[in-house]
Amino acid sequence: MQTYLVGGAVRDKLLERPIKDKDWVVVGATPEQMLQQGYVAVGADFPVFLHPKSKEEYALARIERKVSAGYTGFSCDASSKVTLKEDLLRRDLTINAMAMDETGNVIDPFKGQEDLDKKLLRHVSEAFVEDPLRVLRVARFAARYHYLGFTIAPETLSLMQTIVTNGELKALSAERVWQETARAILEDHPEVYFESLRACGGLTEWFPELDVLWGIPNPPKWHPEVDTGVHIMMVLQQVTRLSKTLSVRYAALVHDLGKGLTPPEKWPSHRGHEKLGLDAIKTLSARLKVPNGCRDLALMVSEYHTHVHKAFELKASTILSMLNACDVWRKPERFADFLLACKADARGRTTFEDIPYTNADYIWQAYSRAAKVDIKAIVAKGYKGSAIKEQLNQERIRVINELKNSDNK
Structure with missing residues (x-):
């Protein structure tokens, strides 16, 4: 019975990155032996155990064989005769197919260290195509290690294309797709x-809904990068500088889906794309089973981001209508997130990357002033029923106008 540190922990140790989780492989053991030593069984599909003290995962070395479509269509052999090399062979990338023994020696049968030096994400074997989830995983690793200069090996990208062409991505569950996507969205790139x-x-x-955005033009005056797909990628780059919150980043990703529905004869104008994108966001979010909080913020950003971009041109009553629609009085933190996504959108354009974007500050000031209007004072003046709300709105419009007039001065 031999135990090895494997996978991401070895990779990140060699890259001198922080190690979040440690996974271990046990060679030459049976489930019964593991249980006798106090390990707790947790694996449903194959033998995985929790260490009695550290609670880290220890999996028996295993061989997987494709028996049906999808990422769950595998049979598993986890007998005590399975070797370490056989276990590493089933892994996705060479940089994830290394092991380290208890003395610190690296076992690297598939040249993972060489690919670390070359900064290549390369598949271990042709069995790569048997698991469609690997398409998403490799794309996520490309995002994670982009800052180090890593790229996907051409031959691995070709296998990813084969998986897509064969329709294997359809076999993935929405939960797994969103899980990989959410993790990728939270990366630095x-x-x-x-x-x-x-x-x-x-x-x-x-x-x-996202894929169609490439090739759709925007007015060059406001979008020197022109292409909507390129713009969205630039917005994603910008939002990482502003927020580590998943909902903000998701909203930034999908805020312009309405432009994919603009009739081509109207290009490069996209009048009305804000509301046009709402159903597209709902459809995409439902398909991926996106959390409600992410979906709701995305809908808000889609519908009202141009309001913020035109903040200084808006009437006080229009600003108040937006504040009411965004439910800012009950959810100010969400509204602050909304403004961050708007700022990322404004900066996600060529030559606009570092603009101050005072629009967001102005709208927040309008909210802050309006929030200070004293409802109790209105009631004390004798207003009742619907008249209270009407008077509250009038007072809020008045203080927003005061801000507007002071700004104009």
């Missing part, structure tokens, strides 16, 4: 995830 999926054709199956 989430745009690389979507660019990598697009490069292998993988956006069309699960993200068609």
